[in-house]
Amino acid sequence: MxxxxxxxxxxxxxxxxxxxxxxxxxxxxxxxxxxxxxxxxxxxxxxEAEHVPYLAALRYKDPGLRKRAQWEQVWEQTAPCCSAGPAGTTATRPTPSSD
Known part of the structure; x- marks a missing residue:
């Protein structure tokens, strides 16, 4: 496992x-x-060069961190099973990239 x-x-x-x-x-x-x-x-x-850091700040550059923050915000609004966002929200999720 x-x-x-x-x-x-x-x-x-x-x-x-x-x-x-x-x-x-x-x-x-x-x-x-x-x-x-x-x-x-x-x-x-x-x-050493093969691991994936556990912190987003170590995995992404500044533009990627901003995109991730936007994605997390939209996710919270559109995932009713995971959080209590506004009902009927139909925001589109941004696609994360490796920036």
Missing amino acids: PRPLTVNQLADELRHDQDVQSVAALYAADHLGKRGASLATILATVI
Whole structure:
């Protein structure tokens, strides 16, 4: 079952896997120049650019944050199951982008 993990939790899950340990050691020596680095350090380096920040402010640029705020406002007005917005509201939802 997929679940979010910290780098240290992932390293703990993988520490007994000899294949992972071997590949990590080779990668650290050949690509990172870090012989003897911990598995957590190696994993952090490898996945650093692959994670998705949990805060919108870290995921979006300023124009994207403004669009997201507009989208959230419209969502609150048009999603009666999720919030008590005005009855009969027919606003259109803006399409989020990667700005």
